[in-house]
Structure formats: C-alpha cells, structure tokens
Amino acid sequence: MDETQDAPRQDAVPTDDPGPTPLADGSPDDLxxxxxxxxxxxxxxxxxxxxxxxxxxxxxxxxxxxxxxxxxxxxxxxxxxxxxxxxxxxxATRGYSLAEERLRVVRGVLFHSDTIVPFGRVQHIDVDQGPLERGFGLATLTVHTAGSHNASVSLPGLAHETALAMREDIRAAIRRDTR
Amino acid sequence: MTPEPQEAKRTDPRSFAVRAVMMLFQLVIPIAIASATILDDGKVTDLVGYFLPLVTGIILLNVFIAYLQWTKLTYTVGEADIRVESGVLSRAARSVPYERIQDVSLEQKLVPRLFGLVEVKFETGAGGKDDLALSYLSEDEGERLRELVRARREGEEIAQEEGVEAKPAEEAEVLFAMGPKRVFTFGLFEFSLAVVAVIGGLAQQFDFLLPFDLWDIDYWEERIAGQGQWLSGLGPLAQFAGIIFALLSLGVLGVATGLVRTALREWDFRLERTAKGLRRRRGLLTRTDLVMPLHRVQALRIGTGFLRRRFGWHSLKVISLASDTGGANHDAVPFGQMDEIAPVVGVTGFHLPPENAEWHRAVSRYRIDKAALATMILLPATIVVAIVGSSWMWLAPAVGLVYTLAEQWWRWHHDYRALGERQLYSRHGWFSPSLAIASRVKLQSVEIAQGPIARLRGYASLHLGLAGGRLRIDGMPVEEASRWRAAICDSISRTDFSELLDAPGAPAT
Missing domain, CATH: 1.20.58 (Methane Monooxygenase Hydroxylase; Chain G, domain 1)
Incomplete structure (x- = not known):
C-alpha cells in the first residue's frame, strides 16, 4: 500500500517540528x-x-x-x-554563497531570511568599513539592484580581502554577461 | 586583487568652497534668528560676547569637517567601472560598472553655478539616494565624464535613439481615452471617507467661520421646522431628521470633492501608443504629459474597489523604473472595464492570467495564526477596557478584532497566487483588491523570509525584488516557496538586466 511507503517520509518531514528547518534548495552546509x-x-x-x-x-x-x-x-x-x-x-545562522552566479545571503536568528540576487541584476556594489570593522580587518559587502523596495542586500562580517575579491568576481560576471 | 588602473582623483577643490557657502546659509541664518529671539531683550554686548565665539566655533568645526571629507573623497575612472571612495572615520567604496549606468546627468544649483561647478549623477535605475553622485566637479570634467560613459556604452544605443527620432511622433494610436461622462462616473466612485472626515473635523475646528453652527442640532431642527411648520411639533423626529440632514450634507460634500478632484486630475485623459512608449496626457488646469517607455515597464497592477468591483470598474497601473518622474506608479487606465484594459495590457507586452493558470491560496495555518495572534492581543484588551475603561471604550478593540477576523476570512477566500511560464500573479487585498502581474525575468532578487511562528508552522513569505514597486506573497508552504524561487532565479539568470532595458520597443517577455 502507498501509505506504508509514505509513512517513513512523513516522519522525516514533521510539519510541527520546532527545530530550525533548513531553508530552501540546499542545506546550510553549502553556505x-x-x-x-x-x-x-x-x-x-x-x-x-x-x-x-x-x-x-x-x-x-x-x-x-x-x-x-x-x-x-x-x-x-x-x-x-x-x-x-x-x-x-x-x-551560526549567517552564511553566503556565490554559486551559480548568484549571491545568496542567509541570516536571522528569530526572523529568518534567505535572499538570492543573481549577478545579472546587480546595479552597483559597495564595500564599506565602519571604524570597528577597520580595526578587525572586516568589511560589509552591499549589492544594489534596481528598484526601490528591498533593493539592496548587505553582507557584513567578511574579511576585507574577501569582500574585495567578491566585488571583483561579481563585477567580472556582470561584464561577461553584457558583452 | 584590487587593480588600481587609474589614479584616484579628488573632486574640484572649489566644491569645498561651495559647501562652505551653502553651509553658511543653512547654519548661520537659523543661528542668527535663534539668537535674536533668545537674546531679544539682552544687551548687544552679550550677543557679541557669548554667541559670536560659539557661532564662529561651530562654523570653523564644520568647515574643518567639510575639508576632511573633501580630502577623503576620491573617484577613480577605471577600465570597467567608476569607483568612489569616501568617509573620514568609516570608509565606503562604491563601484558602478559602466554597463549599469543608464544616463549621466549634470545638475547645477545656484551656488555651484556661481563657481562654475556641476554635480554629476550616474543614474543606474536604483533611484534616489542609491545613485552615485559626485559633487562637485568642474563643468569640463563633468562633460568629459558624461562623454566617456556614453562612449563606453557602445554605439548601439545611439543608433537606436536615432531610429526612434526618425519616426514621426504624430502617428499615435489611442489606446484609452476618457470623455466627460466617464470622468463624471469615475468621480462618483472617488467619494472619499477620509475627505469627509477631514472636512467634518475642520468644520468643528473652524466652525466660528461658518455663518451657522454645524453641530447644533437645534439649528438644524429650526431649519427643517422653518420649511414645514408641521415638523416643529414632532420633537424627536425632527431631531432625527436634523441629524440625517447633517450627514447628507457631509455626504454631498464628499461626493462633490471626489468629483472635483477627479475632474481636475483626469480631464480629457488620453493614453496613446507612440514610438517611444505609452504617452499619457491628462488634467484640466495643469495638463501633464508623460511618456512611459515600454521597455521600462516592470510589472502591472490591476486594482479595483470594494464598491466599483460590483460594476466591473478596474484600474491599470504600470510599475516602471522610477527614473523618469518622481512616482514609480503610473496610471495607464485609471477607470475602465476589463475589456478596455486587456488591449493595453497586451501593448505593454504582458498578458492577463490565462484560463488554465494554477491558482493557489495561502496555507490555512497562516490565516489561522494571524487571526489567533489578533485574538490573543485584542480579546484581552477588549475585556480589560470593558472592566476598567469608560462606557463605550471597549468597542474600539472589539471592532478591531472583528475587522481582523473578517479580513483574514475574506482573504482566505480571495487571495490567490499563480506561477505562469513567464509571469507570476498575485491577487490580494480586501477593500481594494488588486492583481499584480510581474514578469519573471524582470525581477531583481528573491528572498524567503520566515518569522518565528512561520518557522514553527512551516510556511514562509516570498519577497520579490521589483524595480519601482514591492511584491510579496505571504503564507506559502516552504517547499513551494523554494520551488518558486528556483524557477524565478532560473528565468532571471537567462537575461541580463541591461539587455532588458537597452532594447526599447522590444516586447517584455
């Protein structure tokens, strides 16, 4: 019967599980x-x-x-x-990935958000450093898309060199796309 | 890792002088006024003794900060992008690839103009403050940058512009027009409760200006009674009639305001299809003329009202990139029947949801949670107010609760979403339900958001980044949300955004 086959699956995906459900297409480990x-x-x-x-x-x-x-x-x-x-x-809840020419930013302890910005939609890129971030050698990468609402996605807590490298990556991808 | 091909330049040194002059206007005048009022009756020596050093100090400090900022602001015209680095304490570096710059505008305000300086703005479609701006450069340098950016944007665009120019602008096809009769009907539906409330409030505030007392029941009673003597004998009935009369006059006022406002705005409405896009002209006293380039249309929104839906009246709004005018929302058809709207939708390159679209609604858990949350807050509030508060106060939270429950019930039955091959649709809203039609390719980003309750109960909201508007779909099952996201991301990745914008006249896919 179908039900017997479905039963273990139902256990695997309990709907009322209070634990953090891994979001979307991919578990947090590929972040x-x-x-x-x-x-x-x-x-x-x-x-x-x-x-x-x-x-x-x-x-x-x-x-x-x-x-x-x-x-x-x-x-x-x-x-x-x-x-x-x-x-x-x-x-622990934050992470990012640059796979498939998309910037994916996951964040949030209580309010979870998981954002994807395809490189093809990036309008411009900011690398910002606050005074504390400078002290730690960190930087915040912000990508802006066209539009007014939800138009910028920022990713804090990157090593400054990593942020600069990511900027170059994204920029190179934009150039490749438009040529 | 960071190739620095060209040397970083500073803005024109005179921009520092411009800042100082502008700051003087902004700072000195208020301080002067403030000190004049504070030391109204004080001695002049006091003013000189205490305020002059203080004001000078503030000015010097600001000049010093402006100087520091100027030394730290550099821009680099690179091979592939323009970079601006700024900040004294915190450093910010912004990079804008040439491919993303839609236009370079040069702006001269009064003071910079006196110094021969311009503010150079690189428009990227981000709109507003997120655009890159360099203030101030010399006129020559601004012109050079503009030429440079245009040159980098390849010759293709210039060719297209010439092609557009070559076509005569007269041969325009009228897509939608509103005669006086339609405007009048529209005006009837534009009756606004808010306006009535404001007028009622104003009448109460400024009743001394009126020749009679609006809220004096006796007065109305007298008026009614004066017209028909027999009424005067009917005490309570006349009072009732008086109240009705007052409400009626407010209602008439509300309708009249709606009519006048609508007529002023929408008079002789014409929407035409021209070579450059949709051209809209409307207005009685101030006639506006707006061109919405078709390739800039990002999404459509078909709206209606609680009452006007019964008569089949809808409106069509175009959501486009905000760079043309202030507002990103443009009414293409403010008031029309669906069969009038459909052709306009076709012209924009979008299409109405097909018959076989798979509509889904929010999971019931989402609606139940929302209703439960409202009950948890508002029900105790009602009880507490009923015990503690004065007589009718408890009605406020109780009405709020009933409203929320009714809204959730209504939206459970009427809010639907569907994902088509090239478009996605979201129908939502209560009093003014609307249908959003967005092109999958023209979305900017996709975010799955979950609050604590949503995570516990296994649903999520999908926030879609849309240029010039906002679009979110609530209460989706998590798996479906990620499936939508994957599908949309695939569509997005296939086309670069600049290609969508650089092809004027091309149908929106």
Whole structure:
C-alpha cells in the first residue's frame, strides 16, 4: 500500500517540528561561513552595550536599599545572553554563497531570511568599513539592484580581502554577461 | 586583487568652497534668528560676547569637517567601472560598472553655478539616494565624464535613439481615452471617507467661520421646522431628521470633492501608443504629459474597489523604473472595464492570467495564526477596557478584532497566487483588491523570509525584488516557496538586466 511507503517520509518531514528547518534548495552546509573575527566584533559591540547596562544596573542597585542582586541578577542574565549566546547564534545562522552566479545571503536568528540576487541584476556594489570593522580587518559587502523596495542586500562580517575579491568576481560576471 | 588602473582623483577643490557657502546659509541664518529671539531683550554686548565665539566655533568645526571629507573623497575612472571612495572615520567604496549606468546627468544649483561647478549623477535605475553622485566637479570634467560613459556604452544605443527620432511622433494610436461622462462616473466612485472626515473635523475646528453652527442640532431642527411648520411639533423626529440632514450634507460634500478632484486630475485623459512608449496626457488646469517607455515597464497592477468591483470598474497601473518622474506608479487606465484594459495590457507586452493558470491560496495555518495572534492581543484588551475603561471604550478593540477576523476570512477566500511560464500573479487585498502581474525575468532578487511562528508552522513569505514597486506573497508552504524561487532565479539568470532595458520597443517577455 502507498501509505506504508509514505509513512517513513512523513516522519522525516514533521510539519510541527520546532527545530530550525533548513531553508530552501540546499542545506546550510553549502553556505560559506563568515569570518570568525566577525563573532568577536559582535561580542565587542554587545560588550560595550553591556557595560552601559551594567553601570545602569549598579546605579539602580545602589539606589534601591536592601535586596542585593534584585537588579543585578536579571541584568547579568541578559548580558550573558547578548554577549555570549546571541553572537554565537547569529554567527551560526549567517552564511553566503556565490554559486551559480548568484549571491545568496542567509541570516536571522528569530526572523529568518534567505535572499538570492543573481549577478545579472546587480546595479552597483559597495564595500564599506565602519571604524570597528577597520580595526578587525572586516568589511560589509552591499549589492544594489534596481528598484526601490528591498533593493539592496548587505553582507557584513567578511574579511576585507574577501569582500574585495567578491566585488571583483561579481563585477567580472556582470561584464561577461553584457558583452 | 584590487587593480588600481587609474589614479584616484579628488573632486574640484572649489566644491569645498561651495559647501562652505551653502553651509553658511543653512547654519548661520537659523543661528542668527535663534539668537535674536533668545537674546531679544539682552544687551548687544552679550550677543557679541557669548554667541559670536560659539557661532564662529561651530562654523570653523564644520568647515574643518567639510575639508576632511573633501580630502577623503576620491573617484577613480577605471577600465570597467567608476569607483568612489569616501568617509573620514568609516570608509565606503562604491563601484558602478559602466554597463549599469543608464544616463549621466549634470545638475547645477545656484551656488555651484556661481563657481562654475556641476554635480554629476550616474543614474543606474536604483533611484534616489542609491545613485552615485559626485559633487562637485568642474563643468569640463563633468562633460568629459558624461562623454566617456556614453562612449563606453557602445554605439548601439545611439543608433537606436536615432531610429526612434526618425519616426514621426504624430502617428499615435489611442489606446484609452476618457470623455466627460466617464470622468463624471469615475468621480462618483472617488467619494472619499477620509475627505469627509477631514472636512467634518475642520468644520468643528473652524466652525466660528461658518455663518451657522454645524453641530447644533437645534439649528438644524429650526431649519427643517422653518420649511414645514408641521415638523416643529414632532420633537424627536425632527431631531432625527436634523441629524440625517447633517450627514447628507457631509455626504454631498464628499461626493462633490471626489468629483472635483477627479475632474481636475483626469480631464480629457488620453493614453496613446507612440514610438517611444505609452504617452499619457491628462488634467484640466495643469495638463501633464508623460511618456512611459515600454521597455521600462516592470510589472502591472490591476486594482479595483470594494464598491466599483460590483460594476466591473478596474484600474491599470504600470510599475516602471522610477527614473523618469518622481512616482514609480503610473496610471495607464485609471477607470475602465476589463475589456478596455486587456488591449493595453497586451501593448505593454504582458498578458492577463490565462484560463488554465494554477491558482493557489495561502496555507490555512497562516490565516489561522494571524487571526489567533489578533485574538490573543485584542480579546484581552477588549475585556480589560470593558472592566476598567469608560462606557463605550471597549468597542474600539472589539471592532478591531472583528475587522481582523473578517479580513483574514475574506482573504482566505480571495487571495490567490499563480506561477505562469513567464509571469507570476498575485491577487490580494480586501477593500481594494488588486492583481499584480510581474514578469519573471524582470525581477531583481528573491528572498524567503520566515518569522518565528512561520518557522514553527512551516510556511514562509516570498519577497520579490521589483524595480519601482514591492511584491510579496505571504503564507506559502516552504517547499513551494523554494520551488518558486528556483524557477524565478532560473528565468532571471537567462537575461541580463541591461539587455532588458537597452532594447526599447522590444516586447517584455
């Protein structure tokens, strides 16, 4: 019977699986991971924010007499989450690929997005470096397509050389296409 | 890895002077006004003593920053692209390949003009701020860049332009026109509740300007009663009639506004097919004349209204690249029957969904989740307000809840999507349902997005990058979304975007 054959398949694709479903045509393994330094940079940014948070918590703690830790404890939990856990998760969920003349950018811990921009639609390419990114030798690659909405796709956390190389790749592909 | 073929150039040094002059206008005048008002009754010595050093300091600082920015902004005219690098603290490098530059425009505002400088804009179709602009270069350099870019864009385009010019513009075929009668009918449907609300609000705000009190029931009662003496005896009934009368007059006002606005905008509407594309002329007092090049049409949108659908009235909008005018949406047929719209659709190179199109609707889980989410928020809100709030306040969240549930129910029955061989269709909306027809080749990017609930329940939204508009399809099963994406990406990869744009008159595939 058909049902017996279908049964194991149904188990393999449970609809109510709360785990992260691998998106789209290809599992995350054919994606390239970002530069590991990006994780450190996210930690640093979160750390700066955490310091502000901790200072605030300390002031609140001193202002409220008694009950030591009533502010500190939850704030420490939040800090641990944003400094240690979140950058790790964000790093793990991000990836890109340049296969088949398409730029694919996958990102998002809670809100997942998986974008594909074929090289043939790229209008121009930006390689940006913020002050922190410069310190870490990282860069953000942004490709712009024609149009107003959702018209630019940016990929942060690339090594600067990688970003420049990718820019050359995409540009070369555009040139090849139009000739 | 990074070949730097040509030397990086800076913009004209005088542009720094232009910035300074413009900044003076922007900065000094407000500061002067502010200080004048603040130190209205203060002594002049105070003004000189405190404000002058402060203002000078701010100006010097800004001049210094402008100088730094100028030294850091360089552009390189390379073999294959133009690159601009900028930024003092954070560096940005933008590269625009020649193949992507649609046009180079030179713009002269007043101050740069005095200095003999131009702002050079490289239009890529990205529209607005994402276009590359160099401010400011000398006029000669601007002209040189424009010539250079045009030369690189090969001789083919020039030949085509000549071909277009050669054809006489007169032999235009009228595709759609609206006479006074049609405009009048259109105006009746343009009755806008918003306008009525605004007028009602204004009447309340500025009622002292009116010779009578709009909201005075007694006044209306008197008016009614004055016309027929017998009414005066009928107290409550006359009051009721008064309210009806007030509402009616607001309604008449709303219809009249709709008529006038529509007539002003749409008078003598003509859509013609010319060699350069669709030409639209309309308007009573300000007559606008717009040409929509056919090869720039990205997608179509056929819309209708809650009421006008009953009478078969639809509108056709053309979504095109935004570089011609400010708005990216162009009304091609603002108000017509489907059999009038169909030929226009044919001219644009698109076609209406075929009979055998496979229509699918959003998964039921998506609608249920949306309705459940609304209930989870609005139902407790209703209860809380009913207990805490004053008498009728709870109606607001309750109405919101009913509205959302009704909308989801309606859209579950009416929102459909279909993927054709060359086009994709999305029918959506509640009060003003519309059908979007997009060409698969002309899409820019495809994104599959999932929120936490969507991931848990196994559906996704498909965001399609469309030049000049937005197109998203919600509540697709994940597998289908990725199948659509693969199919669309295949279509996109086959043609380069510049080919689509560089072939004027070619039918949109």
């Amino acid at each position: 390239t991971q970002l530069d590991p330094r990006y994780k450190t940079m996210m930690r640093l940014v979160a750390g700066l924010f955490a310091i502000v948070l901790l200072v605030g918590a300390t002031i609140a703690e001193l202002a409220i007499p008694g009950w030591t830790g009533v502010v500190w404890a939850p704030v420490l939990l939040v800090v641990a989450y944003i400094v240690f856990y979140l950058p790790m998760r964000r790093y």
